[in-house]
Amino acid sequence: MNFLKVVNLRIIQNLGRFNQSLGTFSFRNGFTQVGLLLKCSNVVLSPASNNAALIKRSGISTASSGTSLFSSNAEKLFFEIDGRLSGLIDSGQLYDVDLHDEFLNIHFYLEGELSTIVISKQPATRQIWYSSPLRKPDYFDLDLGWKSSRTNKTIFEVLHDDLLQATGIHVKF
Numbered sequence: 001m002n003f004l005k006v007v008n009l010r011i012i013q014n015l016g017r018f019n020q021s022l023g024t025f026s027f028r029n030g031f032t033q034v035g036l037l038l039k040c041s042n043v044v045l046s047p048a049s050n051n052a053a054l055i056k057r058s059g060i061s062t063a064s065s066g067t068s069l070f071s072s073n074a075e076k077l078f079f080e081i082d083g084r085l086s087g088l089i090d091s092g093q094l095y096d097v098d099l100h101d102e103f104l105n106i107h108f109y110l111e112g113e114l115s116t117i118v119i120s121k122q123p124a125t126r127q128i129w130y131s132s133p134l135r136k137p138d139y140f141d142l143d144l145g146w147k148s149s150r151t152n153k154t155i156f157e158v159l160h161d162d163l164l165q166a167t168g169i170h171v172k173f
Contacts, residue, residue, distance in 0.1 A: 070126045070142050078104045084171055093169050110166045134162045
């Protein structure tokens, strides 16, 4: 029996607009086994309902393992930073922390004016780009453990230094 791991079920639900059928195969989803109908025109059916939702394989781009590894690690990095800083909003030490897809924006007051540190994912270069009103833009490589080849500092060290300088906040990462 063939098994297929479906990574994003939202894709299956959203692309239910193709309709040709051929054979069936199964995959495991957690502890349940779900049958799928394979389409002769590179289309896969999901038995989510009686009207099976379909996926056209040519419409889904798959990332290379390097890009997937980068995306996974970048998300972990963003969630770690967001988790450490979100508590500082309630205490009034930071104005806001926004996490949106490819960007993490950290808003704070610098000399009475609202300022922002922007941290963004760059999957094409497998880097995190960092922009702050307190220093030149910098780039952090996954392959170097989120270190900058320019300054040899990690993104955590740079963020700590900027927040300490701007707000007096000492954040442990």
